[in-house]
Amino acid sequence: MSFEDFVRAFVACYFIFVALHYTARLSGLRARRGFPHAPVGPWRSANGLNQIVFRLFRAAILGLMTLRVFVPATDVFLGALPVLETDAVRAVGFVAMCAGLAVADHAHSYLADEWRSGTAARAADVLVTDGPYARSRNPIFTGVLIGQAGLFLAAPSLFTLACLAIGAAVILRQVGVEERTLAGRFGGRYAAYRARVPRWGAVGMAARGVTERR
Structure with missing residues (x-):
């Protein structure tokens, strides 16, 4: 098997694993807690539309x-x-996809039962600001973006480039929606957290440093 064939198979298995993993986790959380942790909500809302677009592209x-x-x-x-x-290029994409999954899954697991997808789910009881959330306000989305960039490099095409561009746009929009919701829910606590912790962690801090030097 060539490295190209290996990466081709890896990419397919990667997304099959992600689909099975999150479907099983969502099913388990709903069975234990009695409510869905990732409902789409009203499709005309910003949250609902973002979730629908993201899920369609993932499918x-x-x-x-x-x-x-x-x-x-x-x-x-x-x-x-x-x-x-x-x-x-494929090797860089392979590493990025693995790193993105590790970052997102670690942050997802750290939240445990407090994890919610979007803003339509029942509100979480606490504002988590430690662990991976002490380094980035959005470590799950950070991991997803890294993985999406990795997909483009592992399987470079106009399709995966479009997925990267649209996925990044949807995530940026969703981050804004969720942060406004958290600000309204937790008030000054979230404002202090937001001032202390960058949105994208080390990546965001590096980009901000470059911008400031300009």
Whole structure:
């Protein structure tokens, strides 16, 4: 098996695992707590629309990344970018996808029962500000963005580039929605937390430093 074939299979298995993992976790949380932790909510709301778009793209990614394992010609349909199809680029994408999953899953697990998806779910009882949340206000979204960038490098195409761009736009919009909700719910506590902890952790601090130097 070539490294290209390995990464192709890895990408498909990655999204199959993510789908099964989160579906099982959501099912377990609902069975234990008695309410859904990730309802879509009203589709006309910003939260509902963001969740629908994100889920549709995740479903498309899962289906197409699995299909390309069995039908390599799918890459033509996806708008493959041959200039990026090197083992070095694929390796960077592979590492980024693994790192993104690790970051997101660690932060997700750290929240335990307090985790909610979006703003439509029953409000969490506490504001978690320690652990990974002492370094980033949005470590789960940070991990998702890293993984999405990794997908583009592991399977470079116009499709995965569009997924990266749209996914980043939806996440940025959703972050704004959720932070406004938290500010309204926790008031001064969240304002102090927001002033102390960067939105994107070390990545955000580095970007802010570059901007300030300019």
